[in-house]
Amino acid sequence: QVQLKESGPGLVKPSETLSLTCDVSGYSIRSGYYWGWIRQPPGEALEWIGSIYHTGSTFYNPSLKSRVTLSVDTSSNQFSLRLTFVTAADTAVYYCARRTHSYYFDFWGQGTLVSVSS
Amino acid sequence: EILMTQSPATLSLSPGDTASLSCRASQSVGSSLAWYQQQPGQAPRLLFYGAFTRATGVPARFSGSGSGTEFTLTISSLQSDDFALYYCQQHDSWPWTFGQGTKVELK
Numbered sequence: 001q002v003q004l005k006e007s008g009p010g011l012v013k014p015s016e017t018l019s020l021t022c023d024v025s026g027y028s029i030r031s032g033y034y035w036g037w038i039r040q041p042p043g044e045a046l047e048w049i050g051s052i053y054h055t056g057s058t059f060y061n062p063s064l065k066s067r068v069t070l071s072v073d074t075s076s077n078q079f080s081l082r083l084t085f086v087t088a089a090d091t092a093v094y095y096c097a098r099r100t101h102s103y104y105f106d107f108w109g110q111g112t113l114v115s116v117s118s
Numbered sequence: 119e120i121l122m123t124q125s126p127a128t129l130s131l132s133p134g135d136t137a138s139l140s141c142r143a144s145q146s147v148g149s150s151l152a153w154y155q156q157q158p159g160q161a162p163r164l165l166f167y168g169a170f171t172r173a174t175g176v177p178a179r180f181s182g183s184g185s186g187t188e189f190t191l192t193i194s195s196l197q198s199d200d201f202a203l204y205y206c207q208q209h210d211s212w213p214w215t216f217g218q219g220t221k222v223e224l225k
Contacts (some may be wrong), residue, residue: 004161045122046216051188061213062185063119095161103209104152106173108161 004096004109012090012116018083022096022109023076027052029116030074037070037081039092040111047092051099052079075085086116120121120144120208124217130225139220141206146186150210153182153191156219160201166191167209193222 008020013070022035029035036051050060052070060068064083072079083090093113121144129137142153149169154162164173166182169189181207193200201224206217 045218048209048214048216059212063213097162100167102167103150103212103214104164104167104207105154105162106164106167108163110159110161 001048002098002107004098004107006094006096006109008112008113008114010113012086012114013118014087014116015085018081018086018090018114018116020081020094020096020112020114021078022080023078024098025077028074029072029077029079033101034059035072035079036097036099036105038095038097038105038108039090040095041089041092044092046095049081049083049094055082088116090114091116094095120147120211120215122206122208122215122217124204124206124220125220126220128221128223130223131196132225133196133198135196136153137191137196137200137222139191139193139204139222141184141191141217143187143189143208147208147210149185150207150208151184151189152207154205154207155200156205157199158202162205166206171201196222197203 002023034051037049067084069082093111095111096107123142125140151169153166156162170182202222
């Protein structure tokens, strides 16, 4: 069974960089699929952030593209998210997920709450 | 960007009832619509993709229907495990977008 688990700081100061890592087990990232990040601000809809392939090919949501970087570490079977210059609007539960070739998400992590506050 | 609107926000029902959840897209997404279920504190679980194709392990009491801009998730004979949050997602046009969710709660 594919399992994903997010990790990273739960509190980030405004204007700093949010960094999260997703550990994947039960499936080798090298075997295929895109791997993505989705977030949900309190009381708001889920928002797709971006996706990355094991080759490093990326797709980003245009609304966040200027601040987002995804990376992948196939040797550790994990992928990561960096979001720069965060504000309170970036406070959200962040999920990592496996994206199929038909663009829906078939396995998700439990999510991790990241709060942006001084 | 395609806007996804789910209704109602909350559905209050009893075990054994039938739940009907609606998802509307701001423009046609064909049949590229996925549904997810989320229990409190748990990861979202894929229920349907392609509007009506059940994901592995999803019970037959769940059914998905619709095309274009109007979609429905129906849960017949509600069981205790079914009281949860449900989200739709269009997987037709980049960027992929989600609805706000419908909470099915115990009446």
